[in-house]
Amino acid sequence: MNPAINNSETQTKESQGLISPADAIELLKEGNERFVKDKSLNRNLHAQITDTATGQYPFAAVISCIDSRIPTEIIFDQGIGDIFNARIAGNFVNEDILGSLEFACQLAGSKLIVVMGHTSCGAVKGACDHAQLGNLTQMLDKIMPAVDSTPTKEGEDRNSSNLDFVNRVSKKNVQLTIANIKSNSPVLNALVERNQIGIIGAMYDVKTGMVEFFNGSA
Amino acid sequence: MVVKSINIDTQTKATQAEISPNLAVDLLKEGNERFVKNEVFQRDLHQQVKDTATGQYPFASILSCIDSRIPTEVIFDQGIGDIFNARVAGNFINEDILGSLEFACMLAGSKTIVVMGHTSCGAVKGACDKAELGNLTQMLGKIQPAVDSTTTEPGEARDSSNIDFVNRVAVKNVHHNINLLRKMSPVLKQMENAGQISVVGAMYDVNSGVVEFLD
Numbered sequence: 001m002n003p004a005i006n007n008s009e010t011q012t013k014e015s016q017g018l019i020s021p022a023d024a025i026e027l028l029k030e031g032n033e034r035f036v037k038d039k040s041l042n043r044n045l046h047a048q049i050t051d052t053a054t055g056q057y058p059f060a061a062v063i064s065c066i067d068s069r070i071p072t073e074i075i076f077d078q079g080i081g082d083i084f085n086a087r088i089a090g091n092f093v094n095e096d097i098l099g100s101l102e103f104a105c106q107l108a109g110s111k112l113i114v115v116m117g118h119t120s121c122g123a124v125k126g127a128c129d130h131a132q133l134g135n136l137t138q139m140l141d142k143i144m145p146a147v148d149s150t151p152t153k154e155g156e157d158r159n160s161s162n163l164d165f166v167n168r169v170s171k172k173n174v175q176l177t178i179a180n181i182k183s184n185s186p187v188l189n190a191l192v193e194r195n196q197i198g199i200i201g202a203m204y205d206v207k208t209g210m211v212e213f214f215n216g217s218a
Numbered sequence: 219m220v221v222k223s224i225n226i227d228t229q230t231k232a233t234q235a236e237i238s239p240n241l242a243v244d245l246l247k248e249g250n251e252r253f254v255k256n257e258v259f260q261r262d263l264h265q266q267v268k269d270t271a272t273g274q275y276p277f278a279s280i281l282s283c284i285d286s287r288i289p290t291e292v293i294f295d296q297g298i299g300d301i302f303n304a305r306v307a308g309n310f311i312n313e314d315i316l317g318s319l320e321f322a323c324m325l326a327g328s329k330t331i332v333v334m335g336h337t338s339c340g341a342v343k344g345a346c347d348k349a350e351l352g353n354l355t356q357m358l359g360k361i362q363p364a365v366d367s368t369t370t371e372p373g374e375a376r377d378s379s380n381i382d383f384v385n386r387v388a389v390k391n392v393h394h395n396i397n398l399l400r401k402m403s404p405v406l407k408q409m410e411n412a413g414q415i416s417v418v419g420a421m422y423d424v425n426s427g428v429v430e431f432l433d
Contacts, residue, residue, distance in 0.1 A: 011286075038264060045292070046256060046427070053425045054338075058286035066302045066318050068229075068276035071291035074263065080292075084284045087305040089318035096314075099357030100284050100307035103340060106351065120272075122321065133324060134405035139317030187352035207271045209264065 001026055008041045010051035011059060011081050016109050019059045021198030024112035025213065028060060031077035032211040040077045048080035056081050060112040061104035063177070065091045069206050070118055076211070084110060090123035090143045091116060092177050093184070102187045105197050112197060113188070115177045116211065117170040118204040124170045125160035146173035167203075174201040174214070225249065226259050228269035229276060229299050234327050237277045239416035242330035243431065246278060249295035250429040258295045266298035274299050279322040281395075282334040283309045283341065287424050290334075294429070302328055308341035308361045309334060310395050316403045323415050324405055330415055331406070333395050334429065335388040336422040342388045343378035364391035385421075392419040392432060 001023050005015065007030070019027070034040050061084035062072050072078075072085045084104040086097050093101075104110045117124075126136065127143035150169045152158050160166055178199055182189045191197040201214035224233055225245050237245070252258050279302040280290050290296075290303045302322040304315050311319075311333075322328045335342075344354065345361035368387045370376050378384055396419055400407045409415045419432035 035263075045253075049287070049424070049427045052287045056286045061284070066279070066304045066322065068274045068299050068302050069267070069270045071289070071296070071298065071303075073289035073292060074298075078289070080289065081286050084286050085289075085305055086284045086307070087303055088314050089304070089321050092314075094312065094314050095353050096306050096310075096312050096357045096360070098353035099355075100341075102352045102354050103307050103344070104284065107344075107354075108340065122326065123318075126321070126325075134320050135313050135316035135403055136320050136325075137317075139314045142314070185353055187354075206267070209267045 007031065007082070008043060010048045010079070011057040013057050016057035016059055019111050021111045021195070024060045025198065025200055028076050028114065028211070029213060032075060034077045035075050036209050041079070043079040045080055052081040056108065058083050058104070058108065058110050060084070060114060061086065061101055061110045062114045062116055063087070063091055063093065063097060063101070064116040065089060065118055065121060065123065067118060067121065070204055075204065075209060084108070089139065090121065090127070090173065092142045092173065093180050094142070098181065098185045098188070101181070102185060105191055106187050110197065113181065113199045114202050115174050115181070115199070116202040116204055117174040119167050119170065119206050120163065121166070121170050124173065125166055128158065128160050128166055128169060143169075143173055146176050149176070171203060174203065225300070226261060228266045228297070229274070231275050234275035234277055237329050239329045239413065242277045243332070243416060243418055246294050246332065246429075247431065250293060252295045253293050254427050259297070261297040263298055270299040274326065276301050276322070276326065276328050278302070278330045278332060279304070279319055279328045280332045280334055281305075281309050281311065281315060281319070283307060283336055283339060285336060285339065288336055288422050293422065293427060302326070307357065308339065308345070308391065310360045310391065311399050311402065312360070316399065316406070319399070320403060320405045323409055328415070331399070331417045332420050333392050333399070333417070334420040334422055335392045337385050337388065337424050338381065339384070339388050342391060343384055346376065346378050346384055346387060361391055364394050367394070389421060389432065392421065
């Protein structure tokens with residue numbers, strides 16, 4: 001990584017320009033390691049508010065779940081102005097999340113999209129159990145392709161009583177979401193093909209606070 | 219002080235049950251005050267990770283923008299397990315956000331929904347300028363009702379060059395989406411009518427870090 005890249009300082013147009021998609025992954029990995037080791041940076045958040053009052057130059061955009069156990073900026077040890085964050089129960093994409101990501105990458109210069117699922121996800125459990133309630137019913141339908149395409153051994157439960165199944169579905173859901181981003185957003189797909197951005201999957205473990213990045217970014 | 223102890227420790231089923239919809243809003247107000255005064259709680263986040271490994275009992279749900287300047291838990295000084303957070307550029311609702319909020323309130327017991335806009339919002343600016351790009355075009359269409367219903371003085375610009383207009387549209391957008399939420403989610407509307415949850419609007423100021431709760 002370019003030694004000029006410093007994650008403890010507020011991102012500027014110049015610093016954002018120095019960061020490659022691979023660097024962006026590295027910065028988030030390092031940030032989560034700091035969080036796990038209880039060695040988070042001591043940023044001056046009030047100076048960062050002043051620094052960003054007239055503009056933002058975030059290096060990454062994370063799509064994650066609404067789950068209260070995963071405050072994205074905290075678990076990646078990022079400050080003010082570092083990362084965009086779209087959040088929806090079950091971390092899938094719809095037109096509005098895609099629009100948000102297009103804004104983040106095409107218009108605001110982010111270098112990386114991270115699709116992050118997590119263990120023990122309530123939305124994924126709901127989808128596994130075919131839960132039905134108001135607007136939730138159609139929302140959970142969007143997670144069904146991941147449920148349906150996750151294999152089980154003979155006699156293995158395919159509902160939320162089987163936490164291992166739930167977590168495998170979450171991982172599958174991340175992979176399918178990445179595929180959906182590429183097929184439903186020509187804008188983002190073009191950025192990927194020109195290597196201007198990367199897209200990578202990840203899973204957060206609610207027991208340990210650790211983020212595991214999937215092998216290979218798109 | 220009761221309020222402090224209830225918000226510094228990890229939420230449990232019992233603490234969540236003690237928090238009323240009004241208290242939930244007060245806890246967020248106090249948290250933002252601590253953030254602004256640089257007097258945030260020193261929580262043991264690793265203990266909170268352990269405490270919440272098998273369940274979560276958050277007292278509030280926030281709908282806010284993807285903007286990188288507004289890390290929700292940080293600006294409200296909340297720890298792990300305290301608040302749900304749904305985020306989309308322009309903090310409006312759609313079926314999936316409503317489903318998320320129904321999960322948060324009906325199934326997971328949170329006591330308030332805060333729809334929070336912010337000053338200098340890029341999505342609102344895009345809607346004011348009628349920007350068009352890929353999926354963004356239809357997304358900005360959802361902010362358009364707030365643009366159209368925000369009045370201007372004769373001769374006043376109605377685009378992103380007029381930041382005061384942009385910020386008025388952002389406030390309007392919050393009110394508009396609270397109305398939509400009540401209309402499109404019978405589940406949440408019923409909980410509000412029964413006094414089980416409150417639904418409030420708020421604006422975050424990117425110049426000061428201050429959250430102003432709307433009437």
